[in-house]
Amino acid sequence: MCGIVGGITKNNITPLLVDGLKRLEYRGYDSAGLVVLTSKNILQRVRAAGKVVNLENSISPEVNGMIGIAHTRWATHGKPTIKNAHPHICNNNVGVVHNGIIENFLALKTQQQAQGYHFTSDTDTEVIAHGIHQALKNCDTLLQAVQQAVTLFQGAYGIGAISPKNPGHIIATRSGSPLVIGLSDKGNFIASDQMALLDITKKFIFLEEGDIADITLDSVTIFDKNGKQVEREIKISKLKSGQVSKGEYTHYMQKEIFEQPQAIRDTLESRISKNKVLTSAFGHNAKTIFQNTEHIQIIACGTSYNAGLVAKYWLEDIAKIPTHIEVASEYRYRNPIILDNTLFITISQSGETADTLEALKAVKKRNKNIHSLTICNSAESSLTRESELTFLTHAGPEIGVASTKAFTTQLVSLALLSVAIGRCHNQVSEQQEAVIVDGFNQLPNLIAKALEQEDQIIKLAKTFKDKFNALFLGRGAMHAIAMEGALKLKEISYIHAEAYPAGELKHGPIALIDKDTPVIAIAPNDELLDKLKSNLQEVKSRGSQMIVFEDETSNVMPMDGMDIIPITHNLGRITAPIIFTIPLQLLSYHIALIKGTDVDQPRNLAKSVTVE
Known part of the structure; x- marks a missing residue:
């Protein structure tokens, strides 16, 4: 701040x-x-x-x-x-x-x-x-x-x-x-x-x-x-x-979006070797702690909270560990039940987020039988000093208030964690781990390919010039990515944006849909694709402008008023949320340019929220 x-x-x-x-x-x-x-x-x-x-x-x-x-x-x-x-x-x-x-x-x-x-x-x-x-x-x-x-x-x-x-x-x-x-x-x-x-x-x-x-x-x-x-x-x-200079870019945010392939390479460096995730990267006694972990509690704010939501899917799916996540500013002021053998994970770009830090301190006082891990981008932060285990993202300095590369490197870090804990609990075989690590190695190039869609996204952004509301849709882990996309649009363009699980449309949000409210959907080729396609039909029948970012193999049926942007193909459950983040960042950035807002320093916002 x-x-x-x-x-x-x-x-x-x-x-x-x-x-x-x-x-x-x-x-x-x-x-x-x-x-x-x-x-x-x-x-x-x-x-x-x-x-x-x-x-x-x-x-x-x-x-x-x-x-x-x-x-x-x-x-x-x-x-x-x-x-x-x-x-x-x-x-x-x-x-x-x-x-x-x-x-x-x-x-x-x-x-x-x-x-x-x-x-x-x-x-x-x-x-x-x-x-x-x-x-x-x-x-x-x-x-x-x-x-x-x-x-x-x-x-x-x-x-x-x-x-x-x-x-x-x-x-x-x-x-x-x-x-x-x-x-x-x-x-x-x-x-x-x-x-x-x-x-x-x-x-x-x-x-x-x-x-x-x-x-x-x-x-x-x-x-x-x-x-x-x-x-x-x-x-x-x-x-x-x-x-900390913009270099050839117009804004820090733009620079940081395009730095993501390298930031992810840096975050992966020395954390994977010979088709394995190195558990020791989380700390010298991480293996013992992970083996004894029976529950996981994630605490974070803002963009980091959205990263934690994705991690909940991964940790329960891959590591088979019950995982809960809560906004730090709420968690610290209630009386949660903290079970023994809980791994308490804090996520923060700066490592100085006041609510997250105070929540960790409070938990440590209440229950001595928990272990703590922080994932952050600052080696000398308060959270790293307060936590038992530390995993540093290597995003480098992030100057733009709207987080971009910090978010994707957090996702990479949480994915590595999911695999490491899963292996410690014998839930991840060597063959599965090798496939996941191969996906990690492909991430930088996949992101670079997604960034090549910028020209198409610029054209779509122009249609938002007179828009004041937008809806984002996703299913499964993609709901959390939709939340992050909506947050980015709110932060830097001042367009009111909300994200919903696509299956929740009929339970209220569909009342908001009209020709003046664009809908942005994320369509990976996964087990929920057919249900998502049905949701898209429901939206289109209400006359909304639609943008669909899809896997090239998703084959979403084109309709009038619908723009379909293929992002990449054959993404897995880990790589997909990371890759689909990229077009949402670019879309928000270019809409903000059209709206004429202060992209790097949006009104009322601070990069590091060091007070309540």
Whole structure:
């Protein structure tokens, strides 16, 4: 969600702060701001609503200093206005940026108003600035003030703070919201995401829960949640600055759609060998855990939830393990029955999804006889640290808010998992495994072939110019793929779209079908094909425009007002959901272009949802 960048250097920090914010734009935001501590030891702040470029154009020459913090805000408390934009300043003596939500801010605000503090925003963050300022009255250093103030805050936070009272220091702390420290010969930096600093350094320290760091030009001192000084490992990032550029593509989303063949090759690399899935790829004790697994619970949000829905079909079909899936934001607030020998699987592109992370923490407290596995795209994320087993997708940086390659690599990862568990339970023979692995090896080329249908899809997209609703249909695992297609269309084109199991049409949704509501159907050549064809006849008789993405061997009968796009052929139960995802991504992308929306940064959305 929100983005934090800060640093202390030997030269003017302002250009580096602006550049860092630009690199975090993909996370989603609605305002931006920065504050620097000038050579005269004065806090100089600039804020702007809208894009980072608006902030950049508002910066005057006097906003110049060697130490500063900056922020892109995604509105939670208070409208997306300049007064609510970060940084927040208290009495010209404390500057603060904050990711997360302070849940007890109303009580703190009432208390601080009684102490004489004046509030200039509607945000929860302002209580942080006032709280640190109040503590600073009785402390010798900004570090001590932050250590004292954070004991008041309930909720999630990643905080960067500076003060004229303690120049030359940035204090950074995290609890439930990620924060990293970048180390460089140019100085030292903080950020909510290492991508903000890739042009400056590859050396990072990932703060752990409750850590508070005192950062100067040439030192970093870290204290844990108990106030004890600790050493945290310095890690070298493998990301490259060029990986987060659009290159020859118009949008990040377009680039990431076309990167999927390589992303899947990278995800499969070192995970399959000699016609076998390597169970050890899930962790050194994965085999024992899988052998003892009797139940599986999947928790995820958004696109990752759709991937989990597909995995439920695979795990029950291939591994013969009872599998349940639930949206994390609902699961964490009820009292589920957690059976012993359950494998608790979390799925998250960033590994920082707040609801998913908190659900895992809650489950671990309630039942000690479960094992946990996370599937995510970030090696240094909170979920990887919290989980017993980790399987990393190798999608590479995904900048577009609407997930594409992260989704398909999640599917590949979950398919590998299904085979590995199935083999551990003697449900998958060597011959079956060899056939499935052969399908994995064919995936990159099959996706490349599906991408060749782009020209036809562009023509279909033009028919959506004046559409405001759409229905997606699928059966079996393809219902989950239809859900993902509908989600993509909603996210980036703002067309209202819903997905239904095709067999449910007669139970209500068919009432929505008319000439102004296009229907998109997925028709693989599987055991449900004939029933799907009957459903398509029902739709067509109601006068709807139809688009059918089919296996070349499905032989859907053409009808007036129906466009049939063959995608590929002879797909199996694992490869089919992955391949049929591709045309739905392309369709949503090109409809969004026609609608003129902000494809990479759609309104109201954030890439990493790190708050509830």
